[in-house]
Structure formats: C-alpha cells, structure tokens
Amino acid sequence: MDNEPAFFETNGPGTGGIVGQPLDRVDGFAKVTGQAKYSAEYKLPGLTYGVLRTSEIARGKIQSIDTSVAAKEPGVLAILTHLNLPKLAKTPNDPDSKKAIGAPMGFLPLTSDQVHYAGQPVALVVADTYDRAVHAASLVKVNYAVEKPVVSFLDPKAQVFDPEKVQDGKTPGHTRRGNPQEAFAASPIQLTATYEHAINHHNPMEPGATTAVWEGPDRVTVYESTQGVTRTQKALSAMLGLPTEQVRVVTKYLGGGFGCKGSTWPHTILTVQAAKAVGRPVRLSLTRPQQFTSMGHREDQHQTLKLGATREGRLTALIHEKTSTTSPWDNYAEPNSRIINLLYNCPAFESTYQLGRANVMTSTFTRAPGEAPGSFAIECSMDDLAAQLGIDPLQIRLLNYADKDPTNGKPWSSKSLKQCYARGAELFGWSKRNPKNGATRQGRYLMGMGMATASYPVHNNQGTARIRLYADGHALVQTGATDLGTGTYTVMTQVAADSLGIAPDKVRFELGDTRLPTAPNSGGSVAAGTVSSSIYMAAQDVWQKLTKLAIQDKKSPLYRAKAADVVAEKGRLVLKTDKTKGEDFMALMKRADMPDIEGSGQGKYGAGYETGRAPGPADSGHEDDKGGHSMHSFGVHFCEVRVDPEVGTVRVTRWVSVHGAGRILNAKTARSQIIGGSIFGIGNALMEETFRDPNLARYTNASLGEYHIPVNADIPDMTVEFIDEHDPYINAMGVKGIGEISMVGVAAAVANAVFHATGKRIRSLPITPDKVMNSLAV
Amino acid sequence: MNNFSYTPAATAKEALGLRKDTKEAAFIAGGTTLLDLMKANVEAHPQLIDINQLPFKGIQETADGLRIGALERMSDVGENALVMQQYPVIAEALLLSASPQLRNMASIGGNLLQRTRCGYFRDPAFPCNKRNPGSGCPAQVGDNRNLAILGTSEACIATNPGDLAVALVALDAVVVLENAKGKQRRVPLLDFHLLPGTTPQRETILEPDELIVAVTVPAAAHARKSHYVKVRDRASYAFALVSAAVGLEVQGGQIRSARLALGGVGTKPWRALEAEKMLVGRAATEETFRTAAAAAVRGAQPREHNRFKVEMAQKTLVQALQELMAS
Structure with missing residues (x-):
C-alpha cells in the first residue's frame, strides 16, 4: 500500500457509479x-418464554418474594429472583467490572434485595408458552419495605453534586476555554436563559428482545436486539466468564434503536441465565411499558446558557451549565456542551455539569446525545440575540461563522455549512420572512419561520x-x-x-x-x-x-x-x-x-x-481530536409553523433540511434517514414527555397511547437536500454519517419558528399547547 | 392478563343469563378498551361474553330523531350520511376519535362505557380509588395535566375520555337499556354517567343485569347546526385536552336554542346547561359566546398541571361556536 491512504472515487478505478444511487432497499x-427475522422471531427447538416481573415501587427492599403459587401454574419451568439467579463471573455492580463489561448501568437486578427504581426487574418467569409466562409472572407475590424515593434532581432530597466526569467518564465535568467569566461581564450584550427538557424515551418499534440458547455447557448463542453484536458479545462474555469466542451474538434485523440498543441492558444477561437455568432456549421480549424502564432514556435536565456578544452581534463568551438526573450508581449526562463549544466562533467558553441522584435507572444516549439538547440551548439563544439586535437569524449565524474549529484551532476536514444555509434558505423562501415577530397571519393562525444549525462529529x-x-x-x-x-x-x-x-x-x-x-x-x-x-x-x-x-x-x-x-x-x-x-x-x-x-x-x-495510527479496538471512540483536522458534518433545518393563538396548538407546515455530510451512499435511504431524524426531533420539540410521579417516582404514561410521538398528520411534506462534499481526511469512502445530525437543531428550529409566530419564547420542551396558550395570555 | 373463558351469546337473554351465572364476567363487543385493560391487569374477568351477534344494529331515522344500535361501529356511524347531515356533531366527534383501525372495531355502546385514560388508573402499581377503592388518588398531586377540572372529588379526578359521549350528551341523547327479563328502560345520557364522589369505582347507572341496546337522539334544529372541536397534543390519535360539542338554532341573528358540552375537562361528559341558558335569546356574537363559555367552566377545580384547561375550555367553546356560525 502507498503511504497515501486509499480513497474511493465515484466512477474512478473499480467503480460502476452505483454508490450514491437511490437504490431500493435490498432487504x-x-x-x-x-x-x-427479528431477534424475538427465532423458532428454536424447545423454545421457552421469559417474562419479567418488575417492581411496583421505586425504592425499598424486597422483604419476601413468594413464587409458590406462580410455580404451580401449568407450564412454568423456572422463576428466577435475587435468591436463585445463577452466579455470574462479573456483574456491573462494582465499577471495575462495570468497565470491563461495558455496562451502561452499575447495577444488575436480581443480584440484590434492594429496589432502586420503579420497573426494576424482581423476577423472571420462564414457561412453555408466552401466555403462561405472562400469567405466572402476575402471580409472583413480592412484599416490599417501602422507602420514600428521590424523584429527580429537582427533588429537595436529591444530592446535587459536581461530577469530575460525566457520560461514563468520557466527558469532563468542567471545561474552560479563554476567560469566559470576564468576557461575559465585559460584554455589552448579555443574555441568560434557562432551558428545560422533559424525559424522552427512544421507543423503537421493535422493543428490546433476547433469544438465548446454550449450545453446550460453556457456549451460548444470543439473538439480540442490539445496535452492536460485538459490544454485546464483550459484555456477555465478561459477565459469564467465558472466552469471547464462546459467546455468539446475532442481530440480522433491527426495528430501530435510537441509542437504547447501543448497550447491553439487564434483561439480556437475565435471559441468558434463564436459558441456563431451564436448559432450553428462552425468548424474552420487553413489553411496551417495560421498554420505558429497561433500556435507558434521555434524562430530565435544565440548561442555563449565558451568552455574551458585541453590539454588532459577535459572540464574546458562552457559559453553559447543565443539571440533570442520574441513577444511584452512575454519572451519566449526555454531553450537551460539545456542540455549544463548537458551533460558532467564540473566544471564551465554559461548561459545568451537575448531577442529582434519584431513584431512576441510568439514562443513556438517545439520538444525537448531547447535540440534540445542546443545540436547543445555543440555537434558541442565538435566535434571541438576533431578535434583540434586529439582525436576521441566518445573518447572525453567518456573522459568527467558525472558519476553523474554535475548540482546538484546527481546520475543518470539510464544512459546507455556508452552502447549506444558502441552499436551504433558497428552497424554503427564507427571504420572504417578515423580520417582525408575531406579525404574520394566515386566517386566524399565526405563522412563523425558524431555522437552526446542525452539527455532529465524525467519531474515531x-x-x-x-x-x-x-x-x-x-x-x-x-x-x-x-x-x-x-x-x-x-x-x-x-x-x-x-x-x-x-x-x-x-x-x-x-x-x-x-x-x-x-x-x-x-x-x-x-x-x-x-x-x-x-x-x-x-x-x-x-x-x-x-x-x-x-x-x-x-x-x-x-x-x-x-x-x-x-x-x-x-x-x-x-x-x-x-x-x-x-x-x-x-x-x-x-x-x-x-x-x-x-x-x-x-x-x-x-x-x-x-x-494512519491504529486507534485501538473497534468501538474505542472518543479520540476524535488526534488528527490534523476537525471532522464534523454540518447542516441546517428551516421550519414553518402554524400556531393557533387561542388554544396554542402548533403544527409544522413546511420543512427544509440541507446537510453537508460527506459522500451520500444512497440518495433515497439518506433522504429517509434525514426525514426520520427530523420527525424524531419534531416529537422532541412538540410532544414527547415521560412524566415521573413527583412522589412515587414511577412513570404515569408508559405507553404509546399516552407518550405521544408524531403521527402522519403532524408532519408535512419535507424537503431534504445534500451538499456534495469531497472529504479525503475522514475515511476511505469520504462518508460522515447522518443518523444523528438529522435530529440536531430540530427542536430549536421549531421553537424559533414558534417565537417568530408569536413573539413569545418557550424554553421548555416539549412545546405543548398549554405552554403556548399561557405564553400568549401574558 | 388472567386466564378466562370466551362464550359467544346469540341473544340478549342468553348474554345476561351468562352474566348472572358469573358475576365477574364482562361483555365484549369491539374489545378495544377491555382487552387493553385486561392485558394491563387493570381488569380481570373469568369469562368474556361476546355480544357481537346480538341484534343491536341499525342507524335509523325514527319519527322523532335518530336511533343508533349499540353494536354499530364508530366508523359506520361516523360515515353515515344521515348522521353527517342531520347530526354533524356526532359524525365529527366520531371521526376525530382514535384511529381508523380502532373505529372499525369499537362499538357505540362500548364507547359510552370506555374507561378513563388516567395513568394512575391504568397501572395497577399505583394506588387508585377507582380501581382499588380506598387506596388513594396520587393524581391529585401528581400527573394531572390531562385530568378533570369539573365534577372532581377528593377521591377522583379522572377524566371521562372520548368524544362521542360529549356530542351525544349535548344533543339530549337517551340510552336504551334492556335487562334479563327483556324489560327496557330509557335513561338520558346526562344521567347515565355518575360523578365520582366517594365512589369513583361506580361510573354509570348501568346495572349488572343490563345491556345497552341503542342510543336515540331527538331531531332538532340545534342538532342539524352542530359542530365538534377537539384540541389535543398531536394532530390525530390522541385524547382531547379539551373538546367542545355545540349546537345552535339561530334566527335573525338571535339564538333560539343552544346545546353545549365539553370533553376532556369533566369526570363525566360535561353538559354546560347554565351556559346554554346564557345564550338563548341573545345575539350570536363573540361577546355572548365568551360570557357563556365563562359560565361553562364556573366551579372548575383545577390542580397543579391542568389549570390551563379552564382557559382552554372557554376558548375552545368560543371557537366551536364561531366556526359553527361561520359554516
């Protein structure tokens, strides 16, 4: 091989011009x-069915657990509890093992009599049919010594602390660049705003599911609903104490993941242990309510962003604080600060994370983790700055355009954001936007146009x-x-x-x-x-x-x-x-x-x-800064909303997304992915909210009937385009990936459009009709 | 979900006889609410008696109005020409409900009996006075954003869900019931649902040995000129935050008769009788509508997260009346 890294050229040597074409899905x-076949659809000989029984209470101790009635039900093969779970070589309950396993949560249910969160598995029932297992699970009697739970970081009982690191050690709890406090104090324009985010759940159409079959005493095959078979294999082999090769993980099809299937959660190893206990294959599929308490969520959080600027609109300082809820064991917070630090040319930056422990399971990456809520804060505040100075929102972004990465001074490997802005504005008709807020009517509705920038890193x-x-x-x-x-x-x-x-x-x-x-x-x-x-x-x-x-x-x-x-x-x-x-x-x-x-x-x-340096094992990630270039995709979303000024309903009526994300491998699937991510973001912006009872710390709307995600009627035709990019620095195919960026900035684009429509700024997600109506009543 | 037996019944008498033998048995028509609740262990029945073969069918024009068989499906009634033309508020309410798949299954009788969407009721892990009398009502200080502001009690603030009953109660609908002896009685829908009081587990006046046979609606000018508006968190397939069913008879700009009901705000389908009185004899102006709307929510007792409904209900009512006048 030459020293120059190999790079794919369309219609170049060895190519037939198929890459990039809108080929129909081969599957x-x-x-x-x-x-x-999805992971809960393998019909194996002797297949049995596992069903979780989960905790009603959020905090306490299991005083006794009576499985005798359930065990006598016809077809019941085993009932696993903390008293009889087959022993594991390692559990994530201690931090070193957690790291070795790569577990997202530092606690494995059924290893202790302690209940730490509502929905925690307390028993796993295996029977010869699914229905029998479901019924038997309901007959397990659990007596708890109930304790009053801590509900969130806002609970006065919560201990809020400054973690050294968040996101499982990947993000420092405190970052500083320049002299942000002094710069902010000296800024002629000072904006301070607090943003609130509801709990969100991924809710893939296919819930978490595991089918485990022991091929021998020390060899297991697991059909798993996971975003990565290798990561699952690593986790299972560590917990089981088996050589990697003796654990096989298969995922032929996945019905969505959005981050919740990016790690190995408790139900997987519990199913593997259940298969061991009954000596037959076990299939376990989470129910929809269980999906809300089994595979993480996007945490409830507040962000405060201080933005300093000159009178001309140039940023001088950004100071970001995030406080969020985490579990009793882990310091997880999605890294909001990353995009705030990066998006614009600003000489001074500071970020601080605070966590409050509560009786909840550990939260986890949810599509565009960090970038999604972080972009909401920075992109709403930029919009405020534009409004305060009477500058067009697109213009304020061009004024602060970062020609190089402000966090490290490196040149971008490629950045087509200016082209994205220009093309998006043209497609959307941004020039027709009335510069005045709350001044565009269509019949009895208020109309608004908003936009926001998107960005996502090329991870190593x-x-x-x-x-x-x-x-x-x-x-x-x-x-x-x-x-x-x-x-x-x-x-x-x-x-x-x-x-x-x-x-x-x-x-x-x-x-x-x-x-x-x-x-x-x-x-x-x-x-x-x-x-x-x-x-x-x-x-x-x-x-x-x-x-x-x-x-x-x-x-x-x-x-x-x-x-x-x-x-x-x-x-x-x-x-x-x-x-x-x-x-x-x-x-x-x-x-x-x-x-x-x-x-x-x-x-x-x-x-x-x-x-050209080996970055370590696959999946190492997070050594993104080692190259000579800073590598990111960039894009923009334009949104038009129609607001009912009486009752506050918001409908998205037009949508344009333009992204520069390296080479696009398939024009059709890429367009679909951007549409899907934008809809995901519209859900986050307008309706998605899991409510945790303020006394019992249990979710009250853990179903798709009451946890609202957008339906077809909520979504208009969407226009998606890509700017061609040739980026030889990022990989041999010049590809940047589009799964996450499709959602970044979406909530801000919607919120900015609502602001334009009504003149009222709503900083609390989701932007439900009651919030809009109340804002207009003031 | 518990184990249960399934028995189809051919006649009302047979169905009610089976119910008499097994007191905890439930009738099943569309099953769109019942099966959900059984799967969630909110309801447990040893036997389901399928009443779909019973002759409670037909959407007919009668001498004094409309008769809808209890086993007619929501979609068939919502798309019926007679209903759409003479009772538009009923058709609109039905077609804004649920999803096409559910509307194709769900029956009119079952719809009147659908149970609350209160998250505390629908999850047996929570205390709930309606599901488990005496256990308490965490909703009072919990997730009450979409719970009731009218007709509430210290025991229960669960919203009566759905849209059809709101439209029907506005139009003075009557529920026709039949008991095991074949005896029928007619109960105004207004009196059919009960306020929770101290017994929220009891939701209607329906006796254990009774079936809903039909619903009748008197013909009226305010039925022909009627309208339904539903406000919700997403554009389709969501329960109402607030809804309004309105009917007016207007002559020469003056209101001769008025029918108003609210959904999403009451522990039962909420007829606004006092507000109606404030409309009759007045000019059909926005100001009149606003005065009536204020009366419609008088006595509301909102909790922490549903205060907005007091204002939203009034605005929805005014909007519905304005749209009706403009139509």
Missing part, C-alpha cells in the same frame, strides 16, 4: 413479506470486513455490522458492487453476527463510514491478490507488468497507461482454476484514518 422484500472508530469473490462473478461480503433499519444492507451492497466492479444483484452482503469480522457499534453515526470503508479496503485486498496472480500468469495480458502499474476498473485489471490492456477477474480466476478468492480490509473512520 425491503424480506421485510414486507415477513421473512426478515474502525472496523473490518471480508470479501469472497467467486470466479462466476458473484461476491459474498461480510462484516458484523448492524442495520438499524436505516439501509445498511443496501448501501453496503452498493459499496461492494462498485468496489468490485460487479452489479449489486451479484453481491450478497451479510451482517449482524459475531462470527463475521468485527464492525463497530451502529451508534454515533459511525457505521456507514466505517463499514463502507472496510468493504472498500477488503476489495483493494482482493484486487492486490488478483494483480499478483495476473502479473505472474503467462497467459494474462498483464504478465510481467509491475503491480503498481495495474489498476482495477469496473471488474477488470488493466494497465494504468493503456486501459485496453487487461482482463476481467473471472477470466483470470478461471484460467488459474481458482473458484474464489478472499480479501479482508480494515476501515478506519475519523482521526485514525487521517493519522
């Missing part, structure tokens, strides 16, 4: 015909892939990646097709199995770029091997050519200088009596690609 037919990561290319022109491409439902199967088929110079229907792409080469967790928008790069690199490995074969083959037109003079182009190996001289791989392989050939490749994503 679409399997999904709509029910052939796609890496993964591997394997290709077996057959002499008959087909290829098997494999990597242990996950398709969350967003199109990984499809885009990777396209990348493989172009990299090998064959048609997509000649490619069979397999993923979601720890027996395949290791790929990263599908989270943090790393999957598309990492996995595609690994496939591209594996194809290069195949071509190198074939080149070696050709130049040693007397019958090849490339006999005795120098390897460096040979290139692959559309399935042929040809001379760089004379592309008529060469042959296709099928002819070469058949002549050599070679039925197939294998290649493997490692794709590096982010800083590791630029530096």
